[in-house]
Amino acid sequence: MGHLPVAGIDTALVLKVIKPIWATKTETANRVRGRIERVLSYAKVLKLRDGENPAVWRGNLAEVLPKRSKIAPIKHHPALPYKDVPAFMARLRAKQDVTARAFEFTILTAVRTSEAIEATFEEFDLAGKVWVIPGARMKAKKEHRVPLAPRAVAIVKELAAARLNDHVFPGLKRGEPLSEVAMWVMLQDLQPDITVHGFRSSFRDWAGEVTNTPHDIREAALAHTRKDKVHAAYQRGDLFKKRKKLMQAWAKYCETPIAAKKAAPAPRACVGTLDPLPLLQRLSWTRLVAAKLTLAVA
Numbered sequence: 001m002g003h004l005p006v007a008g009i010d011t012a013l014v015l016k017v018i019k020p021i022w023a024t025k026t027e028t029a030n031r032v033r034g035r036i037e038r039v040l041s042y043a044k045v046l047k048l049r050d051g052e053n054p055a056v057w058r059g060n061l062a063e064v065l066p067k068r069s070k071i072a073p074i075k076h077h078p079a080l081p082y083k084d085v086p087a088f089m090a091r092l093r094a095k096q097d098v099t100a101r102a103f104e105f106t107i108l109t110a111v112r113t114s115e116a117i118e119a120t121f122e123e124f125d126l127a128g129k130v131w132v133i134p135g136a137r138m139k140a141k142k143e144h145r146v147p148l149a150p151r152a153v154a155i156v157k158e159l160a161a162a163r164l165n166d167h168v169f170p171g172l173k174r175g176e177p178l179s180e181v182a183m184w185v186m187l188q189d190l191q192p193d194i195t196v197h198g199f200r201s202s203f204r205d206w207a208g209e210v211t212n213t214p215h216d217i218r219e220a221a222l223a224h225t226r227k228d229k230v231h232a233a234y235q236r237g238d239l240f241k242k243r244k245k246l247m248q249a250w251a252k253y254c255e256t257p258i259a260a261k262k263a264a265p266a267p268r269a270c271v272g273t274l275d276p277l278p279l280l281q282r283l284s285w286t287r288l289v290a291a292k293l294t295l296a297v298a
Contacts, residue, residue: 006040101155103183114180131148
């Protein structure tokens, strides 16, 4: 849009920018549209322009551009069928390193990868079996309380016994958490056709098909925000007590004895058995592999 004053920008100009890439780079085009919308809204607050915002989607650009879902269908993260999760968890428990514990913890709590690996010890109340994730680290920017099953508590205690920094799952660099790439690298060895994030779908499918848990509780466990703003306004609680039962049932399912027969060695005792030096060595190897992989891709 060059040196045009913000007051001179209209819908036609916005379309001139985003329409050429709407069909080929839909996500990028929509992000550009969103940024233009915010800039013009800011300009209106400063009295630099008036009238309707020409970059608004609903009731404006939506009338002339096809929906994103029609030209760029949403691709779901490849997930492991929930019936195969216990066997996968048994394989994870047989591994003795930080990455495996982070991966196992992520599955048990059904949180996003970044929410798990950036966890700090101060966020946990192990006596109360509660993990409070600050809003700043959540996708919806809202504090999320996670009920912890016994195995999840044991994992945190295990890492606390070999504490290297404030992060429960420490990285190679001093004071840094484990790299998100680490779990991906491990997954390439265990089950390369799925994703770490896909285990949230595995949990969701299990909760919907195996339990009689209401939809609201399942969604709250995944920290999903309600699209129905009216309903959300009335439901101000976080359904913690009901989610606690669900997460305990999920952890129990993940430890189904049937899968243990497929696993090699049984997991070691949790507290006080993880030596700091071997722990750091294993962590270094994982990060080294991840770094080499990153360089190869670059």
